[in-house]
Amino acid sequence: MDAPRRSGRLTLKAPLTVSAAPVPGTATTNNRPDKRKRDKDDDISDSPESTTEDFKQNRDSLKVLQKKSKPVQYLIPDVEKKETTFRGRLGEYDVILSVAVHLQQVTLVLRLDSIKKNGIEWVKGLGKKNTEDLLVMIQWNEDNNIRFLRVSSEMFPFASHEIYGYSLEYCAQSLARVGSLANKYGHRLTVHPGQYTQLGSPKPEVVQSAVRELVYHCEMLDRMGVGVDGVMVVHGGGKYEDKSATLARIKKTINQILPLNVRNRLVLENDEMCYSAEDLLPLCEELDVPFIFDYHHHNLNPSSIPISAIIQRANAIFMRRGIKPKQHLSEPRPGAITLMERRAHANRCENLPPELPDDMDLMIEAKDKEQAVFHLYRMYNLHPVDYASLRPPEENETKETKGRKSNKRARTQAGKLSIEDE
Numbered sequence: 001m002d003a004p005r006r007s008g009r010l011t012l013k014a015p016l017t018v019s020a021a022p023v024p025g026t027a028t029t030n031n032r033p034d035k036r037k038r039d040k041d042d043d044i045s046d047s048p049e050s051t052t053e054d055f056k057q058n059r060d061s062l063k064v065l066q067k068k069s070k071p072v073q074y075l076i077p078d079v080e081k082k083e084t085t086f087r088g089r090l091g092e093y094d095v096i097l098s099v100a101v102h103l104q105q106v107t108l109v110l111r112l113d114s115i116k117k118n119g120i121e122w123v124k125g126l127g128k129k130n131t132e133d134l135l136v137m138i139q140w141n142e143d144n145n146i147r148f149l150r151v152s153s154e155m156f157p158f159a160s161h162e163i164y165g166y167s168l169e170y171c172a173q174s175l176a177r178v179g180s181l182a183n184k185y186g187h188r189l190t191v192h193p194g195q196y197t198q199l200g201s202p203k204p205e206v207v208q209s210a211v212r213e214l215v216y217h218c219e220m221l222d223r224m225g226v227g228v229d230g231v232m233v234v235h236g237g238g239k240y241e242d243k244s245a246t247l248a249r250i251k252k253t254i255n256q257i258l259p260l261n262v263r264n265r266l267v268l269e270n271d272e273m274c275y276s277a278e279d280l281l282p283l284c285e286e287l288d289v290p291f292i293f294d295y296h297h298h299n300l301n302p303s304s305i306p307i308s309a310i311i312q313r314a315n316a317i318f319m320r321r322g323i324k325p326k327q328h329l330s331e332p333r334p335g336a337i338t339l340m341e342r343r344a345h346a347n348r349c350e351n352l353p354p355e356l357p358d359d360m361d362l363m364i365e366a367k368d369k370e371q372a373v374f375h376l377y378r379m380y381n382l383h384p385v386d387y388a389s390l391r392p393p394e395e396n397e398t399k400e401t402k403g404r405k406s407n408k409r410a411r412t413q414a415g416k417l418s419i420e421d422e
């Protein structure tokens with residue numbers, strides 16, 4: 001059946017049934033893979049046995065699935081209607097690239113062995129494919145009113161590696177095409193290098209590795225021709241038993257080690273364990289490095305100053321730098337009580353924060369990614385949604401997750417320092 005489309009404000013009396021093919025890479029733009037299927041496949045891909053053979057098999061099975069796929073129907077429940085004056089963009093984070101979903105699983109488990117076995121050119125080929133898939137993703141996002149995207153750090157496997165790292169020049173044309181499509185549509189592209197990007201580590205080799213990681217992300221954004229809004233978000237990192245000494249080292253790294261183009265894209269974000277907003281704001285103000293306020297992290301690791309004051313100070317830095325302000329939103333999973341449980345992100349967000357300024361880019365760091373964005377679109381009537389793109393929420397969302405993906409990856413991916421964090 002044809003999926004109904006919403007125009008203007010439509011109150012739904014009953015759950016909708018949506019038809020869509022559940023397989024990635026099929027011809028129509030709405031056929032983005034089912035999020036839960038992706039998670040399931042991710043688990044499979046974390047098996048250390050994944051090899052080039054798997055890669056080929058995945059590709060073959062993808063072709064078979066494309067031929068055999070039949071539309072399936074999803075029941076889309078209605079959402080609670082809420083009011084807001086917010087008119088900014090909502091962002092989708094760390095998307096596993098749409099048609100690359102099978103390929104990307106392979107990149108997740110790439111280890112140094114696979115470079116030795118298959119050669120660096122094979123690895124670089126994955127990066128090229130990911131870049132081409134990003135074009136498809138941006139078009140899909142445009143068709144679905146999502147104009148703010150965090151590009152995966154896994155685009156170019158091992159690009160920042162101390163020994164095997166490589167320049168992205170071989171992909172210059174594809175990256176430029178991605179950037180010009182994003183610029184044409186006015187999409188914001190940002191990145192969030194992983195938790196091992198420790199600018200304040202007492203160990204010089206750790207700082208060097210963090211700098212390489214930032215240089216790689218910056219090269220990707222620079223080659224895309226992304227403007228100043230293309231920021232690179234990092235956390236304060238570890239405290240190393242002395243927060244103020246670590247903050248001093250972060251300052252030194254930013255001031256003395258980071259190349260200018262890298263520094264210009266750098267922004268710092270409060271985290272839920274070590275550095276609250278009030279820990280980072282003075283440093284950000286002193287260095288004119290923008291500060292990203294994360295509501296979820298703030299709730300777990302609060303500051304003594306009110307949220308409104310934090311946002312005002314953060315926005316002042318963004319304004320001075322001519323960069324569009326940006327924040328992060330996520331919620332704890334239902335029933336979460338302990339700190340560890342509360343750290344895990346819920347599949348979707350149920351509320352926009354009352355303190356949220358009207359004109360702000362808000363990255364939605366929820367497990368359901370684009371579906372979490374659509375959920376807020378529908379609740380707050382922010383944008384029309386194409387019902388063919390919707391997937392139902394998981395029925396029994398628990399307070400536990402199967403563990404942070406970053407930890408799983410850290411275990412299986414010893415050779416790669418780019419581990420995603422939220």
Ligand SMILES: [Zn+2]
Binds near residue numbers: 269365
């Ligand atoms: Zn965040």
